Amino acid sequence: MTRCSEQSSPQLLSRDGIRLYQQSQYLANQQSSVVATLSDGQSRGYQFQWQQTSGTPLTLTVTDNPVLPFVASSSGDYGFQVTIENAEHQYSTTVNISVADGDGLSVRQDHQAVEGANVSLRLDRRNGSAVQNIGWCIAYGPDVTLDLDDAEVPLFTAPQVNSDSLLIVRATGTINGVPLSDDVSLLITDEAAITSSYFDTAVARTHSYRADSPWREVLQRCVYSNQLTSSCTLNTLPLIGQETAEDASDTTAIMNRVLVSHDWMGQNFEAFLNNLDPHSDFAKLLQSVTAIVISDDVRPSFYWVVTGAIYLDPEELWLTAAQRDTINEAPDYRAAYGENLQFLVPWRYVKNNDYASIYRSPALRQSRSLAEVEPDLASLLYHELAHANDYFPRSIHGSLQGPTLLDEYNRRSANKALGSDQLTQTLPLQSAEMQSLAGVRFLGDSATATETSYLPADVAGFFSPDSANDFYNYSTSREDAAMLFEEAMMSYRLGIQRDVAITDKPAVVSSSTVTVSWGQRGRIAEPAVQPRAAMIIDYLMPELDGAAIEAALPPPVAMRTGESWLANLVLSSGKNTPQLVSPMKVPEQPLRLSGDRHPAVQ
Structure with missing residues (x-):
């Protein structure tokens, strides 16, 4: 993987037996983090707990990890405390950061990964708009090789390390012609x-x-x-x-x-x-x-x-x-x-002629009940x-x-x-x-x-x-x-x-492109x-x-043969089955294939 022409220099603090990594800069509305490990670089066997101590309250989803990810919606000063402990030892310290106003990309998510693990990242879209001219490089730490088949979701294997090691990967791109970037921090941990x-x-x-x-x-x-x-x-x-x-x-x-x-x-x-x-x-x-x-x-x-x-x-x-x-x-x-087989067997769960579950694209960053x-x-x-x-x-x-x-x-x-x-x-x-x-x-x-x-x-x-x-x-x-x-x-x-069908396998596979050869609801x-x-x-x-x-x-x-999988979402049993939706109005959902979980x- 290419190393960035301009390397990142994280701020390193060592105190109270803890090694802390801070970003070189923090921007509002951008994925950010603080990283902690023990001073000897070995956090294996320890439990982590973070809490915010000052600043505008943040939504902290991950507080039980060496990496504390967060997004500050406004500029200002923020403080955190981390406690690291096992059955024999306990360490605790605080860290303070300043968040500035600015404009940048946001890569999800800063986190800890064990050496040898599969790792994925995701580059945020902004207001649903894709980032153009996406590029990735290593800004700090050990080398890795990124799989960029999907430029918005790079995949890689965490490198082998001798002690907990910080890896910073940088994403670059443009939005409306404006060049932007974000550094994502990953703590690669040494394991037994x-x-x-x-x-x-x-x-x-x-x-x-x-x-x-x-x-x-x-x-x-x-x-x-x-x-x-x-x-x-x-x-x-x-x-x-x-x-x-x-x-x-x-x-x-x-x-x-x-x-x-x-x-x-x-x-x-x-x-x-x-x-x-x-x-x-x-x-x-x-x-x-x-x-x-x-x-x-x-x-x-x-x-x-x-x-x-x-x-x-x-x-x-x-x-x-x-x-x-x-x-x-x-x-x-x-x-x-089975890539060389000429058929597919899709399935889905339905209720009242509609999908029983709602697919929410990760790019849209939606919540669900x-x-x-x-x-x-x-x-x-x-x-x-x-x-x-x-x-x-x-x-x-x-x-x-x-x-x-x-x-x-x-x-x-x-x-x-x-x-x-x-x-x-x-x-x-x-x-x-x-x-x-x-x-x-x-x-x-x-x-x-x-x-x-x-x-x-x-x-x-x-x-x-x-x-x-x-x-x-x-x-x-x-x-x-x-x-x-x-x-x-x-x-x-x-x-x-549950719906199940036998369909063809066109070059472009989706709910609207596959054609039902045979299918049933409630088999x-x-x-x-x-x-x-x-x-x-x-x-x-x-x-x-x-x-x-x-x-x-x-x-x-x-099901109606000769029609698409999506068109067969609305079926009639001949007993006044309610037709609550029109296939033309149903948002297309990813095709689920038999045995995919x-x-x-x-």
Whole structure:
């Protein structure tokens, strides 16, 4: 990466055992930060806490990190205090800065990243207008190589360092012909050598959301650590349900098991459980996990039997633009699978002939309500927790032998005792073609010449007569069960239906350019699918009646072939289905493809 012709010179202060980095200048309405680490350059194992001590009150979204990012809306003097501590030591100091009026770019966001981690930055648009003539260079610190396929969102891998090191990357550009710039500061932290064969790439720093959690000392080392070499025993970290017994509504016990990279993630998750779980579905299903990890580097979300934890992408949890700024935008590693196939399988959740969730572009810096989070987060949790309850349903918590969950899983799997095993034995999927194609699209298998020749009509002929509700069902028997449960519960509890279709794959892929060859809304109520969904509901949540739920779901509605995915947003069931929106008036949302989130890792 090119080094800037004019290097930046951050102000360095060392006092009270703390090393502080300040920007060379601070401008109002520009992304800014103060950076702290210990004087010896090793902050590993310490907790950070910032607070503002003077100046016009700022909105501080991230206060639990070595880097304090903020935007001052007005010029003036500001003061902050940072406290750094572990079990043996505590350090604290203050810092004062002056913010001037000025005009510049704003790059989101100054933050801490572990060495070897994937890092993303985002250059703000101003009032919706794109910055022209964008350039990037290194203004201070170690060399990195930026991926600039999207000039507004550069990606790179944090360099290896011997001690915590400041990296300053500069963005330049013009707005209305006026040249502007901004320096973004990143603290690259030195970490312990990777010894885990599981987490063999860098993972973000995380901490217990509840500082007083009785599980604080074991959570990270048992579920999210580069030093994890084997499963922790159930004596060390049991399932939540083994601790709470019959009291599944005990959200305190659940939140004691939450591990986060940023505190806002735990706060929003807790608010969701307290306000948007009226039937205690998620509280009950969470009894079958050991922990909930919400971290800025989790993408995609997944459940992992080795730790018994679920790992959630915080993209489903942010409420403010500042919260969203903290989330890494590195793409899902599976995005390129199946590129040579000639069809797509898009999906979406809908309610009243409209998208159930609202897509908000990061460039627009909008906030959203907790209610807007519900469709995406609920569907994600129903899916991931289906895996956990498939492996370890509440009915067996009292008889788990261990010593680890992995041992327990291996015994149950060998005996075909899982709900997904029973589903496959009793009501198996039939299409060998779809199963093979799923290996290409979701597992990275190489496509055969025959598979690359399949047209959408061919794939529709394989899929539509079978009893899966989505293409992703064919990836594994575990995903088959989870997809059935997810769609059924979304329709039953929230009145939200799922669309799935087989479309073509034009050169430019979007909701308005792909053409539906076959599609359905509410396929979960298809007669061939119903008994399979009912069976897995009964297994995962025996307090419900799967057959009764399935019988009460709205009947499936066929899509109009030959029309675009967007045009098929408004469908009529022939029973006076309300047509509340016109496709021409619906803002186009990004196309979601089958399996683009939540794999289960065994």
